[in-house]
Amino acid sequence: LASSFPAKTIDLGALPTAYVVTVSDSFKGVDYMCKSPSKVLSDVGKGADAFGRTVSFHVVATDVGRGADYFGRTVFYHRVLADVGRVADYFVRAVHFVKSYSDVFRGGDWMSKGVGKALHDWAFPEYLHVRTWIAHLSFADSGVVSDWMFKELGKRLADVVVAREVLGKDVVKAYVDASRASDVAFKEIGKYPFDSARVGDWIVKASVKVFREAVVGVDVAGKGIVKPFADSLRVSDWMFKEFGKRIVESVRVGDWTVKMVVKAFRELGIVSDLLAMGKVVTVKDVFYGEHAPVIVPAKELRDTVRVSDWMSKDLVKMFMEIAVVRDAPYRTIAIILRDKFVDEGYVTKHPSLAERDEMLMRDLATKVAFKLAGKDVRRVYFFPPELQALWDIIMAEDHNVKVDVAKILIDAFRRVKEKLGG
């Protein structure tokens, strides 16, 4: 076994020898990790006539790992191994020391760190043969330090925000006003405005961040140093944001008014004047005798007069007014005014009067006409097919008046320019 390892032969007559092996390894990872292991291996052997050997194994390992802001760790490992053996005749010593160190902790919200460290020290058997006071010392010392560290730092941040805001507004107003006069007037007004507004605000925001850092460090210190170091860093930043806004607004206003006024009055006058006068005149003759008066009605005169005067007058008047006003989003305005007047009067005596007056007027889109530069202009509307009866086109006069306006405005421009002195 001793031949398998480097051996030192120490002459007992020589001066005490000492050798110091210092292995210092320092590396620094990314910003989040700093590791500075320091190892000092000291082996001091001293032989004399009376063999004495002192082995000191001093390992100072400092491991400082610092993760993100949430993590800080300091490990100080100190081990001193001292072995002093004094053997006269035959000495066999075997020391085997194995220490495993494992530290796993999980902290924070989304961070875990596992540190595994295995330290193996072997002090292999030493055979000491002393013959006739000739000391033969075979010393084999092999130190294998395996420092293996695995550090994985994973950070995952997921932020998902879903916001949805929908605002709907529907306003419907409908009212009907109808009035009927007691006499002969009827008026009905109906308005049906409909207002609908819908606002939809839809937001989705998703943010996912994955941060992964893995460090594997293998440090084997024997007679040589083999240090594979693997560093893997993966940062994935994925963010999705969608902002959608949908606004639907629909406004429908229907204003429909019907005004109907009907006035009818009938006047009937009948005048009957009957005068009957009768006169009865009695003429009496009176005769007087000698002794007694005798009254003898002799004559009667009857006079009867009958006067009849009868007059009848019938007057009928009828007034009808119908107004239809329609106001829609496309500004359809139709006014129909109907004026009907019927007058009939007659007198039975003879004069007979019948008068009839009827007027029908239709005015389309009267609200949309205005004056421009002193000229009457009007807007022309295109109606949907269901209102085909109200279709309108651009008339020749609509075009011509624009030409006139264009010429008039040039004069206005020139006049303002001269006043400004431009």
Add this chain to the structure above:
Amino acid sequence: LSLDEKIAVLESLTEQMEYVSNYPTPPYYVLTSHNNLFVDYVATAVDLLKELYDLFKSKTGRELWDVELWIGMAESRAGMMRKVRFGDVVATKDHNLVIDTLKPVEVALQVIEANV
């Protein structure tokens, strides 16, 4: 273009405009060229109006908020006008936009003139 040059442009456009008649006396169609002349006319008129208002401000040192309102309205409406090509239908809105834009132009001119 200077103010005079822009006025000359307006005059040139109006000289190209023609009157139409009712059927059957030709020309009895409102052609696409008629509409396009007005589109150019309105754009030039709005531009000229803005320059006159700038001149007014520099001369008097005053600002007229209502004129700015009318100018903004005219600009907005003029931006909705379109030129049509042969075969396109001159829609009612093409006609309406012309008079709707010239109306604030006229009002703005009146206000400026009254405050000079």
